[in-house]
Amino acid sequence: MAVEERVGRQIMLPWSEAFKISLRNIMVRLGRSTITAAGIFLGIAFLAAVVTQTEIEEAARGWVDITAKAKATWLIIMSLIVAAVGVTNSMLMNVTERYREIGTMKCLGALDAFIVRLFLIESGLMGLVGGVAGSITGFAAGFLFNLAKSAIRATHFWTKMDWVYLLQWLGGAVVIGIVLALLAAIPPAWRAAKLPPAAALRVEI
Numbered sequence: 001m002a003v004e005e006r007v008g009r010q011i012m013l014p015w016s017e018a019f020k021i022s023l024r025n026i027m028v029r030l031g032r033s034t035i036t037a038a039g040i041f042l043g044i045a046f047l048a049a050v051v052t053q054t055e056i057e058e059a060a061r062g063w064v065d066i067t068a069k070a071k072a073t074w075l076i077i078m079s080l081i082v083a084a085v086g087v088t089n090s091m092l093m094n095v096t097e098r099y100r101e102i103g104t105m106k107c108l109g110a111l112d113a114f115i116v117r118l119f120l121i122e123s124g125l126m127g128l129v130g131g132v133a134g135s136i137t138g139f140a141a142g143f144l145f146n147l148a149k150s151a152i153r154a155t156h157f158w159t160k161m162d163w164v165y166l167l168q169w170l171g172g173a174v175v176i177g178i179v180l181a182l183l184a185a186i187p188p189a190w191r192a193a194k195l196p197p198a199a200a201l202r203v204e205i
Contacts, residue, residue: 013114015117018114018117018118018121019121021118022118022121022122022125023125025118025122026122026125026126029094029097032090032093032094032097033122033126035090036087036090036091036094036123036126036130036181037126037127037129037130037133038130039083039086039087039090039130040083040087040126040127040129040130040131040134040177040180040181041129041130041131041133041134041137042079042083042134043079043080043082043083043084043134043177043180044083044130044131044133044134044135044138044173044174044176044177045133045134045135045137045138045141046075046076046079046134046138047076047079047080047134047135047138047173047176048134048135048136048137048138048139048142048169048170048173049138049139049141049142050072050075050076050138050142051072051076051138051142051166051169051170051173052138052139052141052142052143052166053072053142053145053146054068054069054072055161055162055165055166055169056142056143056146056157056161059157059158059160059161059162060157060160062160080176080180083180084180084183084184085184087123087126087127087180087181087184087185088184088185088187088188091119091123091184091185091187091188091189092187092188092191094119094188095119095188095189095191095192098192099195102115102192102195103195103197106195106197107197112193112194113193115189115192115193116189116190116192116193118189119185119188119189119192120182120185120186120189122185123181123182123184123185123189124178124181124182124185126181127177127178127179127180127181127182128174128177128178128181130177130181131173131174131175131176131177131178131181132174132177134173134177135170135171135173135174135177138173139166139170143158
């Protein structure tokens with residue numbers, strides 16, 4: 001029992017090492033990582049732009065349009081679903097391209113939990129980058145567009161906006177991006193962890 005526990009501790013590397021390996025994997029596959037992060041980026045940018053636009057319109061009108069808000073919510077949900085499907089597909093392709101690497105790690109004694117951890121960290125990092133970039137871009141696009149319109153109409157909508165509410169939404173958008181990436185990565189990560197080592201090593205990509 002003591003031997004099994006010692007081997008288990010040697011195989012399961014600490015979170016810091018898993019983070020370093022995941023970061024290196026992202027940099028090695030920067031093209032695919034960018035595509036994966038772009039899916040999150042587009043979904044979160046759309047979310048941030050819609051929220052910003054809705055808040056600006058409410059500030060300018062002085063009242064809330066329930067119908068417009070419901071329509072915007074539906075569009076946001078659909079865009080996030082599309083983003084999640086895109087990220088899942090990209091991560092599945094990532095697993096397929098790395099069969100031999102995963103097989104090698106498992107032959108060297110990597111536990112299933114460690115393989116899952118690597119993929120989830122990679123996906124979480126891409127979700128963070130995509131979420132932050134998308135939130136900033138969506139807000140900037142919505143704000144600057146309305147700023148240009150307000151210059152023509154000589155209105156000052158930003159003085160009437162609830163900035164705390166908007167910033168909370170933008171921060172929430174980043175969290176949504178991370179959670180979305182993690183949820184989308186669970187099926188690919190589980191598939192990678194369950195690959196038989198010998199079969200994975202025999203695969204030619």
